[in-house]
Amino acid sequence: MALNVAEVAxxxxxxxxxxxxxxxxxxxxxxxxxxxxxxxLVLYFALPLWWLVVGSTKNINGLFAGSGGPLWFDDEFHLxxxxxxxxxxxxxxxxxxxxxSFLYAFSGGIGATVLSILAGYGFAKxxxxxxxxxxxxxxxxxxxxxxxxVIPTFMLLAQMELTNTIWAVILPSLLSPFGVYLxxxxxxxxxxxxxxxxxxxDGAGDLRTFFNVALPLLRPAIVTVLLLSTVATWNNYFLxxxxxxxxxxxxxxxxxxxxxxxxxxxxxxxxxxxLVVTGALISIxxxxxxxxxxxxxxxxxxxxxxxx
Amino acid sequence: MSQTxxxxxxxxxxxxxxxxxxxxxxxxxxxxxRQRFGWLFVAPFLVVFVTFLIVPLVYAFWMxxxxxxxxxxxxxxxxxxxxxxxxxxxxxxxxxxVIRFSLVLIxxxxxxxxxxxxxxxxxxxxxxKFARLMIFxxxxxxxxxxxxMWGFLYSPRFGPMADIFxxxxxxxxxxxxxxNVFAGLLNVVTWQWAGYYMIIIYAALRGIDPSIxxxxxxxxxxxxxxxxxxxxxxxxxxxxxxxxxxxxxxxxFFTEPQILRSVAAGSIDAxxxxxxxxxxxxxxxxxxNYASAISFALGVxxxxxxxxxxxxxxxxxxxx
Numbered sequence: 001m002a003l004n005v006a007e008v009a010x011x012x013x014x015x016x017x018x019x020x021x022x023x024x025x026x027x028x029x030x031x032x033x034x035x036x037x038x039x040x041l042v043l044y045f046a047l048p049l050w051w052l053v054v055g056s057t058k059n060i061n062g063l064f065a066g067s068g069g070p071l072w073f074d075d076e077f078h079l080x081x082x083x084x085x086x087x088x089x090x091x092x093x094x095x096x097x098x099x100x101s102f103l104y105a106f107s108g109g110i111g112a113t114v115l116s117i118l119a120g121y122g123f124a125k126x127x128x129x130x131x132x133x134x135x136x137x138x139x140x141x142x143x144x145x146x147x148x149x150v151i152p153t154f155m156l157l158a159q160m161e162l163t164n165t166i167w168a169v170i171l172p173s174l175l176s177p178f179g180v181y182l183x184x185x186x187x188x189x190x191x192x193x194x195x196x197x198x199x200x201x202d203g204a205g206d207l208r209t210f211f212n213v214a215l216p217l218l219r220p221a222i223v224t225v226l227l228l229s230t231v232a233t234w235n236n237y238f239l240x241x242x243x244x245x246x247x248x249x250x251x252x253x254x255x256x257x258x259x260x261x262x263x264x265x266x267x268x269x270x271x272x273x274x275l276v277v278t279g280a281l282i283s284i285x286x287x288x289x290x291x292x293x294x295x296x297x298x299x300x301x302x303x304x305x306x307x308x
Numbered sequence: 309m310s311q312t313x314x315x316x317x318x319x320x321x322x323x324x325x326x327x328x329x330x331x332x333x334x335x336x337x338x339x340x341x342r343q344r345f346g347w348l349f350v351a352p353f354l355v356v357f358v359t360f361l362i363v364p365l366v367y368a369f370w371m372x373x374x375x376x377x378x379x380x381x382x383x384x385x386x387x388x389x390x391x392x393x394x395x396x397x398x399x400x401x402x403x404x405x406v407i408r409f410s411l412v413l414i415x416x417x418x419x420x421x422x423x424x425x426x427x428x429x430x431x432x433x434x435x436x437k438f439a440r441l442m443i444f445x446x447x448x449x450x451x452x453x454x455x456x457m458w459g460f461l462y463s464p465r466f467g468p469m470a471d472i473f474x475x476x477x478x479x480x481x482x483x484x485x486x487x488n489v490f491a492g493l494l495n496v497v498t499w500q501w502a503g504y505y506m507i508i509i510y511a512a513l514r515g516i517d518p519s520i521x522x523x524x525x526x527x528x529x530x531x532x533x534x535x536x537x538x539x540x541x542x543x544x545x546x547x548x549x550x551x552x553x554x555x556x557x558x559x560x561f562f563t564e565p566q567i568l569r570s571v572a573a574g575s576i577d578a579x580x581x582x583x584x585x586x587x588x589x590x591x592x593x594x595x596x597n598y599a600s601a602i603s604f605a606l607g608v609x610x611x612x613x614x615x616x617x618x619x620x621x622x623x624x625x626x627x628x
Contacts, residue, residue, distance in 0.1 A: 034427050038439040041424060045443050045499065048457035051468070055460065063466050070461075070468035119353035126346025134350065141361055143614050147560045147583050148607030151590050151599050152368035153360060174356045206345045235450040237563045238583075242591065253452040260456055261570040277460070280453045291448040292441065 097255035108173030109230030120183025168243035186221035372601035389601035398579035421505035444503035484572035512546035
């Protein structure tokens with residue numbers, strides 16, 4: 001923690017007083033210490049993002065030796081130039097990466113969610129043979145480190161001749177034991193057996209009962225699992241790094257990683273620092289928006305996993 | 309990846325619940341036929357589960373028991389690859405690093421997230437709400453981008469470190485030099501994950517019945533006493549859970565060192581962590597058999613370690 005504070009400290013000298021005054025409403029004497037602590041933390045956690053926002057308005061020269069320093073804007077404003085250059089660099093490669101990320105994240109996320117809903121419902125509401133054993137296996141798999149699976153998955157995909165195709169990323173992303181667990185727990189609580197029995201008495205088959213009675217009750221959990229699995233796929237780095245070699249198939253995380261490595265080792269002409277910074281900023285905007293707008297869902301989901 | 313893990317601490321007690329009574333009421337034949345529909349619902353997931361979890365694991369184990377050479381082709385060599393791994397100084401160096409890293413990282417991360425959660429739980433104003441979101445935001449950012457941003461911030465060429473340390477009259481440390489790379493990575497990981505752990509602890513704190521605090525206050529307890537003697541013990545299961553996530557995550561350490569490698573000239577080598585080593589062996593040297601052995605060994609160690617830890621803490625602290 002000492003390390004964190006040290007990095008942030010100079011910032012707070014400027015900002016802390018205004019914050020404190022605003023919080024100092026009626027009877028707010030005591031939390032001054034707590035508020036100072038929070039402001040310091042906010043500055044620390046926001047520092048890299050602030051740098052990214054500022055950095056995206058600079059060209060390469062500005063990044064190295066801008067008039068405003070690393071944490072403030074320069075006299076020149078190059079954000080739009082950078083965005084324009086993202087369209088021309090490699091024939092708009094960046095936007096292709098971003099599109100790939102959307103494709104992988106949504107197909108992997110939606111697929112994983114559908115499988116989780118079905119399996120969670122099956123585990124929660126049916127007492128078929130081998131259910132407990134199977135569910136124990138699913139739970140145990142949650143502790144298998146996913147990175148340990150990457151290399152064997154790569155070898156397997158190579159034998160199926162699927163490496164370097166979009167399927168190499170999408171198919172393994174369908175696996176979400178946590179989603180199954182979450183859906184099972186939620187289904188048990190949100191879908192009463194009596195309701196299902198009543199539907200059956202009325203002559204609805206098992207599938208109809210599921211679609212018309214159970215599914216609407218599961219909506220909050222569905223949004224949670226969808227958000228978490230989509231984001232997990234979007235953020236995945238090891239798997240696409242291992243299974244893809246065609247630059248045009250990369251998701252934005254791996255693509256930017258390549259540009260960064262290239263800029264570091266390359267000669268002045270091949271340096272793309274301004275694109276790495278602007279590209280990184282653009283790529284995190286959809287994530288931040290979806291997390292902020294779907295707050296109540298993921299907060300519920302995270303605590304469900306830990307409290308239950 | 310990490311949210312995947314939140315299950316375990318909690319899972320076992322949730323198992324036997326609803327369906328038992330219904331079955332007793334239902335007439336045997338029809339009911340049993342209907343229960344088979346359960347398989348239908350589980351089947352699609354099961355296909356993926358077997359294809360992308362069971363088969364890769366078995367395949368990795370099989371690969372790890374074989375060795376491929378130009379002269380002899382692929383042949384069975386038993387546990388030779390494992391014997392080689394555990395006498396391979398590069399592998400052992402990586403293992404040593406992740407263990408040392410976990411020993412420092414986990415306490416730091418838990419203290420930070422616990423302290424923040426306790427403060428946020430005690431305050432209800434707008435600043436607290438805003439702080440909660442801001443501290444969580446790094447979790448929504450891909451690890452790759454997080455590592456890159458810190459790589460920029462650390463850079464002596466275009467980072468602000470010189471300015472920040474200059475203000476207090478110090479020379480900026482080179483955060484990715486061999487001496488400082490440990491602290492440099494510690495900071496990146498704490499920044500990325502503390503908010504996520506904070507939210508889990510915060511949710512657990514919110515779940516405590518506030519009448520307990522009132523009772524304590526009547527008995528003359530101070531706020532600090534309430535925090536340390538009531539709140540912390542009551543959320544111990546959430547803390548155990550976080551410890552396990554952090555452990556599993558750290559032992560798999562890969563993305564941050566991989567990204568920062570290109571920036572940290574020489575401080576991070578190809579065997580910096582076991583995962584990085586396995587990746588390099590597989591994709592730079594095509595030693596898939598040996599890489600499989602390392603992956604599989606890592607997987608077994610993480611799995612067994614977290615299982616054992618949960619088992620022990622459950623018995624000891626009477627967690628449900």
